[in-house]
Amino acid sequence: MPELRKDPILNRWVIIAVERARRPKGLRQVFAAPEEGECPFCEGKESQTPPEIFSIRKENTAPNQPGWDTRVISSKTPFLRIEGDLNRRGQGIYDVMSGVGAHEIIVETPRHVANIADLEDIQIAKVVTCWIDRFVDLSQDERFKYVLIFKNYGWASGGGRIRHSRTQLIATPVTPKRVKEELAGARAYYDYHERCVFCDLIKQELRVKDRLVEETSDFIAVTAFASRFPFEIWILPKKHSCDFSSMSVESRLHFAHILKAVLNKLKTSLDDPPYNFVLHTSPFRRRKTRSGYWATIEEDYHWHLEIIPRLTSQAGFEWGTGFYICSISPEESAKYLKEARE
Amino acid sequence: MAELRRDPIVGRWVIIEDTPAKKPQDFHVEAHHYEDPTNCPFCYGNEHMTPPEIQAFRFDKTPANASGWQVRVVPNKFPALQIEGELDRRGVGIFDMSNGIGAHEVIIETPYHSKDICDLEVAEIEKILEMYALRSRDLQKDERFKYIMIFKNYGTAAGATLDHNHSQLIALPMIPKNVAEELHGAKEYFAFRERCIFCDMIRQEIDEKERILEESRSFISFCPFVSRFPFETWIIPRQHRPNFRDITADEIKELAPMLKNVLGRMKVALNDPPYNFIIHTSPVDGSCKAEYHWHIEIMPRLSRIAGFEWGTGFYIVPTPPELAIRYLKEAKI
Numbered sequence: 249m250p251e252l253r254k255d256p257i258l259n260r261w262v263i264i265a266v267e268r269a270r271r272p273k274g275l276r277q278v279f280a281a282p283e284e285g286e287c288p289f290c291e292g293k294e295s296q297t298p299p300e301i302f303s304i305r306k307e308n309t310a311p312n313q314p315g316w317d318t319r320v321i322s323s324k325t326p327f328l329r330i331e332g333d334l335n336r337r338g339q340g341i342y343d344v345m346s347g348v349g350a351h352e353i354i355v356e357t358p359r360h361v362a363n364i365a366d367l368e369d370i371q372i373a374k375v376v377t378c379w380i381d382r383f384v385d386l387s388q389d390e391r392f393k394y395v396l397i398f399k400n401y402g403w404a405s406g407g408g409r410i411r412h413s414r415t416q417l418i419a420t421p422v423t424p425k426r427v428k429e430e431l432a433g434a435r436a437y438y439d440y441h442e443r444c445v446f447c448d449l450i451k452q453e454l455r456v457k458d459r460l461v462e463e464t465s466d467f468i469a470v471t472a473f474a475s476r477f478p479f480e481i482w483i484l485p486k487k488h489s490c491d492f493s494s495m496s497v498e499s500r501l502h503f504a505h506i507l508k509a510v511l512n513k514l515k516t517s518l519d520d521p522p523y524n525f526v527l528h529t530s531p532f533r534r535r536k537t538r539s540g541y542w543a544t545i546e547e548d549y550h551w552h553l554e555i556i557p558r559l560t561s562q563a564g565f566e567w568g569t570g571f572y573i574c575s576i577s578p579e580e581s582a583k584y585l586k587e588a589r590e
Numbered sequence: 591m592a593e594l595r596r597d598p599i600v601g602r603w604v605i606i607e608d609t610p611a612k613k614p615q616d617f618h619v620e621a622h623h624y625e626d627p628t629n630c631p632f633c634y635g636n637e638h639m640t641p642p643e644i645q646a647f648r649f650d651k652t653p654a655n656a657s658g659w660q661v662r663v664v665p666n667k668f669p670a671l672q673i674e675g676e677l678d679r680r681g682v683g684i685f686d687m688s689n690g691i692g693a694h695e696v697i698i699e700t701p702y703h704s705k706d707i708c709d710l711e712v713a714e715i716e717k718i719l720e721m722y723a724l725r726s727r728d729l730q731k732d733e734r735f736k737y738i739m740i741f742k743n744y745g746t747a748a749g750a751t752l753d754h755n756h757s758q759l760i761a762l763p764m765i766p767k768n769v770a771e772e773l774h775g776a777k778e779y780f781a782f783r784e785r786c787i788f789c790d791m792i793r794q795e796i797d798e799k800e801r802i803l804e805e806s807r808s809f810i811s812f813c814p815f816v817s818r819f820p821f822e823t824w825i826i827p828r829q830h831r832p833n834f835r836d837i838t839a840d841e842i843k844e845l846a847p848m849l850k851n852v853l854g855r856m857k858v859a860l861n862d863p864p865y866n867f868i869i870h871t872s873p874v875d876g877s878c879k880a881e882y883h884w885h886i887e888i889m890p891r892l893s894r895i896a897g898f899e900w901g902t903g904f905y906i907v908p909t910p911p912e913l914a915i916r917y918l919k920e921a922k923i
Contacts, residue, residue: 252687252688252689252690253685253686253687253688254685254686254687254688282618327592327605327607327898327906328592328605329591329592332591339815340790340794340797340798341598341787341790341791341794342595342596342598342794342815342816343595343596343598344593344594344595344596345593345594346591346592346593346594347591347592347593347594347605347606347607394902396897396898396901396902398896398897398898398900398901399897400896400897403894404894405894405896405897406894406895406896406897406898406899407896416897416898418898418902420902420904421594422594422603424603424901424902424903424904425600425601425602425603425902425903425904426900426901426902426903427901427902427903429903445684448683448684449684452683452684452685456683473685474685524896524897524900525897526897526900526901527901528901554900556900560749561746561747561748561749561891562749562895563741563743563748563749563750563866564741564742564743564748564749564758564866564867564868565670565739565741565749565758565760566749567741567768567866567868567889568739568741568766568768568769568868568870569739569760569762569766569767569768569769570766570767570768570769570771571762571766571767573670
C-alpha cells in the first residue's frame with residue numbers, strides 16, 4: 249500500500265510508492281548529454297572568464313593568474329544582472345520588475361575534476377570559505393534579500409556542458425517563494441512548541457536511526473522522512489544556527505568531511521548519478537526594526553543542505569499537485585547508502 | 591535586461607530572459623521514438639495485459655476487454671494511490687502520515703501505437719475529451735475524493751513510462767498543495783475585487799493581443815504573461831466556467847481542434863518535444879464556483895530544472911512568451 253507522508257515544515261505531502269520500487273540502479277534514467285566543450289575553469293585559462301571577484305590563492309600570486317585554490321567569478325550568462333534599479337511596476341493585473349541580482353560561479357578546484365566528492369576535505373573547506381565570503385559581502389547590498397548557493401552536477405540536473413566542479417550563487421531582490429514557505433513553516437512550529445522544528449527532527453532521527461546515513465561530532469546526514477525524490481539527503485548541523493555563514497573554520501572542515509562522505513556514498517550506490525544540492529540558510533537579517541518580519545528567525549530556523557539525486561523526471565502529476573511520488577522509501581535508501589563504500 | 595514577472599494567483603516570480611532569448615533550435619530536444627508495439631499493453635489484441643477496463647468507447651457490439659475500442663480507461667497497474675480502504679491518518683513523532691487512498695486511472699487515447707493527440711482526427715480527440723469528462727463525473731460521486739486531476743506525460747523526459755499515448759486521471763483524498771495555493775490566490779483576488787482573476791487575465795490578453803495563438807467563440811489559447819516554462823501555452827474557456835466536468839458537447843467540439851492546433855504547432859516548432867499538460871479545475875465538492883475558472887496548461891519540457899529552481903521556486907524562462915507565440919504562429923501545420 250502506498251504511504252503518504254507530510255513534511256512537517258512545508259506541509260507538503262509526498263507519496264512513498266514502494267510497490268513501484270525498483271533497485272537503485274534501475275531507477276536511473278540516462279539522458280544523452282552533449283559533447284563536453286573546452287574548459288575555461290582550469291588553471292591557466294583565467295583570461296577566458298570574467299575577472300575574479302574573490303579567490304583563495306598561494307602567496308605572491310596575482311588575481312586572474314594561476315596559483316589559486318578556489319576562485320569566484322561572475323557568470324558569463326547571468327540570469328540576473330548586478331547593475332541597475334529594481335524599477336518595480338504594474339502591468340494590468342501583473343507585477344513586474346527588472347532582473348537585478350548577482351550570479352556568481354565558485355570554481356572549486358584548479359584541476360579538471362567534475363565531482364566535488366573527489367576533492368580533499370581541506371579543498372572543500374576552502375570552497376565553503378568562498379561561499380561564506382561572498383554571502384557576507386553581498387549582504388551589504390541593500391537591493392538583495394536572499395542568496396541561494398547551489399550546485400548542478402551532471403547534465404540531467406541542469407549542469408552545463410563543461411564538467412569542471414563548481415557551485416553557483418544567486419542573490420535575489422525578493423525572498424523566493426520556496427524559502428518563504430520554509431521560513432513560515434519553521435516559525436509556525438516554533439510559535440506553537442517554542443522549539444526549533446529542525447532540532448526536534450535531528451533528535452528524532454538520532455533516536456530512530458532508520459534514516460541516519462552519517463553522523464559526525466557536529467553534523468548529521470539523513471534521508472528525509474518526507475522525501476520528494478529517491479535518495480534525497482539532508483545534512484544538518486547538530487548545534488542550532490540559522491545562518492551558515494557563522495560556521496567556524498573548524499566546523500567548515502567537519503562539514504566538508506560529511507559532505508564528501510555522503511556524496512561518495514551516493515556515487516557508489518547509484519553509479520555516479522547527476523544531483524543538485526541547495527544550501528538552505530536564513531535571508532539577510534538587517535531589518536530588525538520592522539515588526540513581525542521574521543522576528544524569531546534566529547530561534548526558529550536552522551540552516552542545512554539538501555541533496556537531490558536526479559534519477560527520475562518530474563511528470564504532470566507532480567507539476568499539477570505539488571505532490572511528489574517517491575519510488576523508494578527513505579529507510580530503504582538509507583540502508584543502501586549505509587552499506588555503500590565511500 | 592531580464593524581467594521579473596509575478597504570477598498574480600500564487601505570487602510566484604519568474605525570470606523572463608531576453609538577452610539573448612532562446613530560439614526553438616537552441617533547445618536540446620531528444621528525438622522521440624516509439625518502441626516496437628508487439629508487447630505494448632495498450633495496443634489492440636493486448637487488452638489482457640492491463641487490469642480489466644473501467645470504461646471504453648467501442649465500435650458496435652465489441653465486448654469489454656477485447657479489441658474494437660476507440661478510447662479505453664483502465665486502472666493504473668502501478669498506482670501511486672489505491673482505491674480500496676478507509677483513510678487512516680496518524681503521527682510518528684513530529685511527522686504526519688496517511689495511507690494512500692485514491693484512484694489512478696489510465697486513459698488510452700487511441701488504438702494507434704504511434705499517434706499523439708495532434709496526429710488524430712478532430713472527432714477522435716473529441717472522444718478523448720468526452721471520456722475525461724465522463725470519468726470526472728463518475729468519480730465525483732465517491733465522497734472520499736476531494737480533487738480530480740487529469741494530466742498527460744508525453745516523452746520520457748516528461749515522465750512517460752510507456753510510449754503508446756495515454757493520459758492519466760488521479761482522484762485524491764485531499765486538495766493538493768499546488769491546487770490549494772492556486773485556489774487560495776483566486777479567492778483572495780475575488781474577495782478584493784469581486785471578479786474572477788482568470789476572467790481578468792483573459793480580458794487583458796485579448797486587449798494586449800501580444801500572446802494569443804487562437805481565439806474561437808468559446809476558448810482562447812495563449813502563452814501566459816507569467817510563463818514558468820518556455821513555450822508554455824494555456825487553453826481557457828472565454829466564459830466563466832469553474833469545473834471541467836461540466837463541459838458541454840458544443841464546447842468539446844471547439845476544444846478538440848484547438849488542442850490539436852496547439853500541440854501540432856509545438857510539435858513542428860520545437861521538433862516533437864516532450865510535454866505535460868494538466869487540466870486545472872475546481873474541487874469535487876463544487877466550491878470556488880465564482881472564483882475559479884478551469885483551464886488546460888500545456889508545458890513543453892525544454893529546459894532542465896536545476897538547483898536554482900528547486901531552491902527558490904523561481905522559474906527561468908529563456909524565451910519570453912511574446913516571442914514564443916511568434917514561433918508557434920509561424921509553425922506550418
